[in-house]
Amino acid sequence: MDTDRRQGGRGRAVRVSALLGCAVVVLAGCGAMPDTGEVKAVEASRAGDAQVQVYAVPPREGASPLEIVDGFLESMTSDDPDFRTTRTYLTKEAGQAWKPSEGTTVLAKAPNRNGPSFHDKERRAAETTYTLTGEQVAAVDAQSSYRPLAPTDYSQGLHLVREKGADGKQEWRIDVVPDGLVLGQSDFKRLYRPVNKYYFAAAPAGSEPALVADPVYVRNRTDPVTRMDTATQTVRTLLEGPSNWLRPVVDSSFPAGTTLKKGVTSLAPDDQNVLKVRLSKQADKAGPAECRMMAAQVLFTLRDLTSARVGQVELQGEHGPLCSLGADDSAEFEGDSGSGAPDSQYFVDDKGHVQRIPAGSKGLGDPDPVPGPLGSGPVAMSAVGVSRDEQQGAAVSADQQHLYVSSLVTDGEATAPVVTSQAKSADDRLSAPSWDGRGDLWVADRDPSGPRLLRLVGGEGEPQEVAVPGLGAGRIEALRLSADGVRIALRVSEGDHTTLRIGRVERHGSGDTERVSVEDLRTAAPQLTDVSAVSWSGRSRLVVVGKEEGGVQQVRYVQADGSTSSSGVLPGVNQVTAVAAADDEQLPLMADTESDGIVKLSPGDNWQTVLKEGSSLVYPG
Numbered sequence: 001m002d003t004d005r006r007q008g009g010r011g012r013a014v015r016v017s018a019l020l021g022c023a024v025v026v027l028a029g030c031g032a033m034p035d036t037g038e039v040k041a042v043e044a045s046r047a048g049d050a051q052v053q054v055y056a057v058p059p060r061e062g063a064s065p066l067e068i069v070d071g072f073l074e075s076m077t078s079d080d081p082d083f084r085t086t087r088t089y090l091t092k093e094a095g096q097a098w099k100p101s102e103g104t105t106v107l108a109k110a111p112n113r114n115g116p117s118f119h120d121k122e123r124r125a126a127e128t129t130y131t132l133t134g135e136q137v138a139a140v141d142a143q144s145s146y147r148p149l150a151p152t153d154y155s156q157g158l159h160l161v162r163e164k165g166a167d168g169k170q171e172w173r174i175d176v177v178p179d180g181l182v183l184g185q186s187d188f189k190r191l192y193r194p195v196n197k198y199y200f201a202a203a204p205a206g207s208e209p210a211l212v213a214d215p216v217y218v219r220n221r222t223d224p225v226t227r228m229d230t231a232t233q234t235v236r237t238l239l240e241g242p243s244n245w246l247r248p249v250v251d252s253s254f255p256a257g258t259t260l261k262k263g264v265t266s267l268a269p270d271d272q273n274v275l276k277v278r279l280s281k282q283a284d285k286a287g288p289a290e291c292r293m294m295a296a297q298v299l300f301t302l303r304d305l306t307s308a309r310v311g312q313v314e315l316q317g318e319h320g321p322l323c324s325l326g327a328d329d330s331a332e333f334e335g336d337s338g339s340g341a342p343d344s345q346y347f348v349d350d351k352g353h354v355q356r357i358p359a360g361s362k363g364l365g366d367p368d369p370v371p372g373p374l375g376s377g378p379v380a381m382s383a384v385g386v387s388r389d390e391q392q393g394a395a396v397s398a399d400q401q402h403l404y405v406s407s408l409v410t411d412g413e414a415t416a417p418v419v420t421s422q423a424k425s426a427d428d429r430l431s432a433p434s435w436d437g438r439g440d441l442w443v444a445d446r447d448p449s450g451p452r453l454l455r456l457v458g459g460e461g462e463p464q465e466v467a468v469p470g471l472g473a474g475r476i477e478a479l480r481l482s483a484d485g486v487r488i489a490l491r492v493s494e495g496d497h498t499t500l501r502i503g504r505v506e507r508h509g510s511g512d513t514e515r516v517s518v519e520d521l522r523t524a525a526p527q528l529t530d531v532s533a534v535s536w537s538g539r540s541r542l543v544v545v546g547k548e549e550g551g552v553q554q555v556r557y558v559q560a561d562g563s564t565s566s567s568g569v570l571p572g573v574n575q576v577t578a579v580a581a582a583d584d585e586q587l588p589l590m591a592d593t594e595s596d597g598i599v600k601l602s603p604g605d606n607w608q609t610v611l612k613e614g615s616s617l618v619y620p621g
Helices: 022-030 065-075 081-087 092-097 185-191 230-239 281-285 288-302 327-333
Strands: 014-017 052-055 104-107 112-118 127-140 146-164 170-176 181-184 192-201 210-219 274-278 312-317 320-326 345-348 354-357 381-386 392-397 402-407 441-445 452-456 475-481 487-494 497-508 515-524 528-536 541-548 554-559 576-580 589-593 597-601 608-611 615-618
Touching: 065 081, 065 112, 065 127, 065 146, 065 170, 092 170, 104 185, 127 185, 146 210, 146 515, 181 185, 185 192, 192 230, 192 288, 210 230, 210 288, 230 288, 274 288, 281 312, 288 312, 288 320, 288 327, 320 327, 345 381, 381 615, 392 441, 441 475, 475 528, 487 515, 487 528, 497 541, 541 576, 576 615, 589 615
Parallel strands: 104 181, 274 312, 497 528, 528 576
Antiparallel strands: 014 052, 104 127, 112 127, 127 146, 146 170, 192 210, 312 320, 345 354, 345 615, 381 392, 392 402, 441 452, 475 487, 487 497, 497 515, 528 541, 541 554, 576 589, 589 597, 597 608
């Protein structure tokens, strides 16, 4: 646990690392382990160091209140089965009532404990209070959903009393304790890992529903309460349904009440790479088509999780197999509106014309002007967005006042702009456009006299204003729609800072009467106080360019729930003004820079210059 908490206290948990070799054996019995003397604090595990394990130790006889508090906090960082040892620091009644699965409070560092706060003279021999303090940076709810927070002060009391033990002696124990766990950030990252479970978003008539990633955190090893391994925990959370934030816009194909068969604690593919999942009798209600969708949810959820590749998922009900789905047959459930071929890249050249770098060249092909007025017309452009099927393009004029839409596959005459901003300054006019997975076009008008978020159904017709009730006094500077069409990333300026927010796209009605709003905005990567660029990268994460308070510019990955990790920071590149990533994460990351032009970063490589001239490079979307 983080060492800053230990100031004279006596930690009671023991940390063992599988990388320590003989040191593990010593603790296990190579030599005698002393049973007296001071138990000293040990250094915190490095973030994400899953090799370190903490073994909970019960309180010693006659332990002081300080030892009880420290031992309880240490024990919470262990893999203690059902937290049985952890509960020994609590009174019998509190131990039975405490619910560690109710959520997790994540602090920047392990909690400090301040105290003791004694009561009046007559009571101080029988009770006392310690206060846990720290800087909270995230909260994980009972659904395992992670929510990053701007650092806020945390304070919570632990009340201790004397309780008669089995031997009749009075011992200090905690009788008032909050439900859930309180962990420092390094311990949280050691104990938990992010995973994506998948649900279906509603799709327009005639198209397949899209799978949407719903990120959660599960235990790295066996869950102390359920005794399930990581894969089984993930399937259990999948069956419990989508998180509250995503629930309004997605559905699960599993019949209500479906759970894992009682007693299932481990899931792994067999020697044929077939993963068999035994379900409760409620699963028998599913028809063949519905069952295949259920199997797709499991397959997509587990494909990046298990150590062995899952080649096929077989769902089993009360009386045997229900259906199966192979990885090779899962493409029908991808659900986006892409072309099905590798994405091309598009940019605006130094003359204001839109050009295409052909697909398959990984950014190294020779660019050509696109057909039609965007590639050779009289209006110079400053930014471009391309539909996911690469049939249409939308571009903002060089003065950022007008938005034009044109075919990218046939020649044609210039058409009238579909959106015009009335703002006086170019910086207050239109943002770069973005297309969602349903084929709709989005743009922000930043006019101070009436800022608007606009959507054009199919990229044409009258622009519809989209309500963003949680925006407050902020102004949308840039936007990117996810491929599934149910999430939007917004770069929002307010005061002196520009932050990243993620909203849920809700659709009400259908056809001409459909109305859309962006609900429940959440701040992502709140440590970045000056975000300058953002792009979706794959199904469940974004690539973000920004600075921490007083820091330097960095390029990093941010998960769809807004969480970040130290491993998500990418190699540095100077003066990035825009960034572009593809749905296919094997395609290179592209960036616009002030000094080096357009550069690319391929997996496992360094940044390389692609074009010295040009800007606004994008992938479809």
